[in-house]
Amino acid sequence: MKRLARSAGPAPIHSPSCGAVPRKDIPMRFPILSMLAAGLLMLLGSAAFAEPPTVKPPAGTRAENPGMPEGIEVPKPPFSEGIFPCTSCHDGKSMKPNLKRRELTDMHTDIVLNHGPASRWCLDCHDANSRDSLHLASGEKVPFTASYLLCGQCHGDKLRDWRVGVHGKRTGHWNGEKQYLLCVHCHNPHSPRFKPLKPMAPPAHPEEIQARKGGVR
Amino acid sequence: MTDPKPITPPESCGDSGCGTRREFLGAATAAMAAALTGCGTLSKEEFLQHNFRELSKQEVQDVIARLEKEYKAKYGKDVKVANTPAIPGVIFGYALDLSRCIGCRRCVHACVKENNQSRDPEVQWIRVLQMDKEEGVNLQHADQYYNPEEVPQEGHFYMPVQCQQCKKPPCTKVCPVGATWREKDGIVVVDYNWCIGCRYCMAACPYGARHFNWGEPNLPADQVNTNTHYLGNRPRPKGVVEKCTFCIQRTRNGQYPACVEICPTGSRKFGNLLDKDSEIRYVLENKRVFKFKEDLNTQPNFFYFYGV
Numbered sequence: 001m002k003r004l005a006r007s008a009g010p011a012p013i014h015s016p017s018c019g020a021v022p023r024k025d026i027p028m029r030f031p032i033l034s035m036l037a038a039g040l041l042m043l044l045g046s047a048a049f050a051e052p053p054t055v056k057p058p059a060g061t062r063a064e065n066p067g068m069p070e071g072i073e074v075p076k077p078p079f080s081e082g083i084f085p086c087t088s089c090h091d092g093k094s095m096k097p098n099l100k101r102r103e104l105t106d107m108h109t110d111i112v113l114n115h116g117p118a119s120r121w122c123l124d125c126h127d128a129n130s131r132d133s134l135h136l137a138s139g140e141k142v143p144f145t146a147s148y149l150l151c152g153q154c155h156g157d158k159l160r161d162w163r164v165g166v167h168g169k170r171t172g173h174w175n176g177e178k179q180y181l182l183c184v185h186c187h188n189p190h191s192p193r194f195k196p197l198k199p200m201a202p203p204a205h206p207e208e209i210q211a212r213k214g215g216v217r
Numbered sequence: 218m219t220d221p222k223p224i225t226p227p228e229s230c231g232d233s234g235c236g237t238r239r240e241f242l243g244a245a246t247a248a249m250a251a252a253l254t255g256c257g258t259l260s261k262e263e264f265l266q267h268n269f270r271e272l273s274k275q276e277v278q279d280v281i282a283r284l285e286k287e288y289k290a291k292y293g294k295d296v297k298v299a300n301t302p303a304i305p306g307v308i309f310g311y312a313l314d315l316s317r318c319i320g321c322r323r324c325v326h327a328c329v330k331e332n333n334q335s336r337d338p339e340v341q342w343i344r345v346l347q348m349d350k351e352e353g354v355n356l357q358h359a360d361q362y363y364n365p366e367e368v369p370q371e372g373h374f375y376m377p378v379q380c381q382q383c384k385k386p387p388c389t390k391v392c393p394v395g396a397t398w399r400e401k402d403g404i405v406v407v408d409y410n411w412c413i414g415c416r417y418c419m420a421a422c423p424y425g426a427r428h429f430n431w432g433e434p435n436l437p438a439d440q441v442n443t444n445t446h447y448l449g450n451r452p453r454p455k456g457v458v459e460k461c462t463f464c465i466q467r468t469r470n471g472q473y474p475a476c477v478e479i480c481p482t483g484s485r486k487f488g489n490l491l492d493k494d495s496e497i498r499y500v501l502e503n504k505r506v507f508k509f510k511e512d513l514n515t516q517p518n519f520f521y522f523y524g525v
Contacts, residue, residue: 165496167524169483173471196367200322203361209338
């Protein structure tokens, strides 16, 4: 598991995808950047990058996390065994993309889609032409390692809380390096409701407790 | 003490003249200790040990060395007893998301494992209450013994309760010997060697957060966590009170408490209340937060919130 140092200097902002989207989109996607100063900072900052990042970090919101969200390093997405890379089957040659909405019968029949409206299907999130990546509603491609951007299109409040470490699990150090998880480590993207668990043993009733004899006091 | 043990000077010295005053007094003290406490295994040093806060640096080192030796003999392991002080500029705060907790009790058992509690009977510092959604936070409708096949159960929510690390802790106020106090980073701790086991603190705590070792704690040697702190999770003797210390042995070294690390739902948030960029401050500033039994003015540093 890789780590993110909260107190690190201005981290390089990695472009998670091809960078095809015009930068004007950016403030729309992050309405929390309401402050003029923050916007200005953004513009100045972006001018310094030859390769413009597709999504800007929420500059000025959580000052100690420069480079977020693209600086967020996460463990590998929890793919099913042997499923990735998708292009090992979906290579675009032997298997032509079929864009027709349909029930899958030959492959991936184990996937039950229970996420949002019934009209939703595979290619709303998976990219038909670049199978090893996902795509946003805008068509912009995102890698599986940045799938939180995709989730955040609808669940913006959760994404905002996740960035600051309030939604989702953090491990590591409260004053230093923390480990992050992707949304999909806890929520199956095809059926995202958190699965019930068997509770561990309850405490013993007082009448069941027998103190041991002996001891030093 | 109607029948104290007769005190006799050591007899084994023969005619070499080694029955010095010092040895005699040492033996006398040990015998007195045995007589006063009603048992014979308490060492002279332990009997004469002062309150932890009154010890000099050297005395603390001696005490820790003695404890480590005792633990080595008892468990056959090198147990490290730390004495890490509070970090300046840090007051610990904790927030628990009631809208996410599913009551799986992973935290309860991670805590037991981390903090060297007695296993049988198992002493648990966290108590998860199953409550009725219709009733809200109502202790009349709380059940801590729930054990269904799956949680969460329909119509219920779950509220883990542990030490709230109060700013005005009633437990420390009632301690007749000053064996429990609030540290500078806000953690309420117990000096197990100074505790007399009167359990006043347990009666005073409105959260049921303190627990008593009625018997000799049954901690199997293979389950001992060797990373300990004097004021935290070092193995306890019989007859003392213990409680959650926010995993003082971890948090004073920058780590999250064990319950935060284990929680599968990410309901548990921990950090420095004085750091305006911490997760805990974000929760306090942006979420609906409440304190448990706020009307008692205990002023907990433990908060409950609704993350959605």
